Amino acid sequence: MIVNACLRDGRGGSPTFVVADGDFSDAERCEMPGFFGTSHAVFIGPGGVLRFFTSEGELPGCGHGTVAALAVLGPGEHTLLAGGRTFSGTAVEVPGGVEAVFDPGPVQVRPATGAEGDAVVRALGAGGSCVVATLGRPRMLVEVSDGLAELAPDLQRLQEATDSFGLLGCYVYRAGDRFAARMFAPSIGVPEDIANANSTACLAAHLGADVTVDMGDSLGQPATVIARAGQVGGLAAVS
Incomplete structure (x- = not known):
């Protein structure tokens, strides 16, 4: 599905392809952003494992992709794993969509x-x-x-x-x-x-x-x- 992440006043946002992970090759994962007309694709695996891809390859993390994944996972507290790091994220239903926030980790x-x-x-x-x-x-x-x-x-x-x-x-x-x-x-x-x-x-x-x-x-x-x-x-x- 396509999720518009980080909307402003209910419009715009970054279109992001989000799908349950499956038996895809990495080459197929790289093809999906272009096929669905998005810059990034997010693959959600069991246990909240997230993988992020652009046409050029896999990324260890993607902030708006995480927001999009949380919107798909639905309301509540979620434990996520990406880039070798386990972290928390929260999704809350609000008028116009889902407010999603997460712990980005140390900078x-x-x-x-x-x-x-x-x-x-x-x-x-x-x-x-x-x-x-x-x-x-x-x-x-x-x-x-x-x-x-x-x-x-x-x-x-x-x-x-x-x-x-x-x-x-x-x-x-x-x-x-x-x-x-x-x-x-x-x-x-x-x-x-x-x-x-x-x-x-x-x-x-x-x-x-x-x-x-x-x-x-x-x-x-x-x-x-x-x-x-x-x-x-x-x-x-x-x-």
Whole structure:
């Protein structure tokens, strides 16, 4: 089924294919996002085991995919296993869908090196302060003061930069009472992600504060991710 994860005001969100895991090869799992017109596919196995795939391969974790899986699992507390980690998630029925949140796990944050920051900012065409945050895999967080909506990164150059430093991708954000962000991850077959909950959890850890982040506007799919009290998630609905 297709689940729209991290809706904003009941619309938009990131379409995610969710299915009970079966006797699929990994090659077949990689084909499913493209076949169903989604960036990611989530496979739910016995005991809450989650596996996440894009067209380029398996990921150790996927935040909006976890939100989508929780919406399918239904209301209640759930024990989940992904990327070798056991963690908790909660789904609550609300008007318009399911509010799903989960424990993203510990986040490590360090300043980006000069070489890392320079390479990524050149590919983006803009940028300010840069840190590298690791949650499952490292990714770069880049703060911009303006121009977020107009960003048009050189995706080939960005892929080369992130690959050279072992980064999942680049999460570019603008601070404010309500944050906005865009996530670029061409190395995993996702030029731009509609919603990225794990990177939003990384941002909350970096800032030491709860955040509400709007994403997806540049793709015509408004999405909102909330990170608060050590959990991250959003509203999801089965389409």
